Amino acid sequence: MGLLEDCRDLFGSSDLYEVLGVPLSSSEAEVRRGYYKTSLQVHPDRAPQDPQATSKFQTLGKVYAVLSVAEQRAVYDEHGIVDEESDTVKEGRDWDEYWRLLFPKVTLQDIVNFEQTYNGSDEEQQDLLRLYRDCSGDMDQILDSALCCGPDDEPRVRHILQAAIDGGDLPALRAFTHENRRKKAARKRKADTERAQSEQLKKELSLDEVNDLSSVVKRRAASREASFSSLISSMEEKYCNNKPAKKK
Template identity: 75%
Template sequence: MGLLEDCQELFGSSDLYEVLGLERSSSEAEVRRGYYKNSLKVHPDRAPDDQRATTRFQTLGKVYAVLSDAEQRAAYDERGVVDEESDSLTQERDWDEYWRLLFPKIRLQDILDFEKTYKGSEEERLDLLRLYSDCSGDMNRIMDAAMCAGADDEPRIRLILQAAIDGGDLPALRAFTHESRRKKAARKRKADTERAQSEQLKQELGVDEGGSLSAIIKRRASSRESDFSSLIGRMEEKYCNKKPKAAKKKLDH
């Protein structure tokens, strides 16, 4: 069977974008992230003896190979077909090796280094301005979604947003400018609870004191999966942004 038929059988759809949970307008980075997210679910390391999971993993690799190649993607978008004879779809390719070339393991130190350069950067400022607009000035939602941010960062984040309002870059939304004391107090109580969870996790993991790591662990402890995934996505783009060279074909001996 061809790739489209395999997708239909294994994932219930012959649409390559649908298999990765993407829109046709998805960017290259979004295609990469969609592949990463879906392939993690069926990676051979998780179920080494599950042949169907291995087949699904290999098929996802082929889907990504097509959508990450500009010419193949254009041909698929235009005609709805894939070139089954292309090198990227050869059966002899080591898809596990290909995956590991795309997504080398990110070390804890990489995350800490990223946070160190991210906080106080123009990138963070622009992200916060976007969040302010997306969240209609609601600090609860802003703090929930802000990357690498814990309760101790709130005063700093408020100053950044207020400066943008004063400078005319943001509108003065009432949810932000007239937030009630009750709402602030409730957020502080929640932050105190999360801080306690963070300290417990740090002890369990045997991690030394550190504000940066505390914020990351706190995010995980409070189950903010989307925020942590966003952080990892940024890390992938920073440390795993090189496309792997075509893997050499492995011949059976």
């Protein structure tokens, strides 16, 4: 059987984008993220209870391999067909090795290094300006969605956004400029709670000042699982840009 037939039998759809859980308009990074998330669910090591896990994992590798090559993706988008004879989907490829080449493990130190270079950077500023627009100026949503940010970062984030408003780079949205005092108070209580948790964690782990940043990351992993997952996803995009050897 061909790739499209395998997708239909294993995933209930012959639409490559639907198999990865991403829309047709997805960017290369979004397709990559869809492959990563979907393949984790069926990886043989993570889904030993699924007798078809290996076949699903291999098929997902082929799907991503097709959509990651611009020429092949264009042919599929226009005609709905896949070149089964191409090296991209050949049966002899080690799909587990291919996956590990694309997604080497992100370590805690990678995250710490990323935070140190990201905070205060032009990239962070542009991300915050985008979040301000996407979240319509709601600070709760902005802080929850921003990378490497917790309640303690609010004064710094607010300063960046206010400077952009004053400079004409952002509109003055009422949700930001006239925020309800109770929302501010709730965030302050959350910041106080997380600060206390961080201090307690440092005591439990006997951490010194050199390891403070690591403790913050660990604390965020426990108390802000969704944001930490977002950080991991972004780290993977930044540190896992390796391409298969043929495409270099």
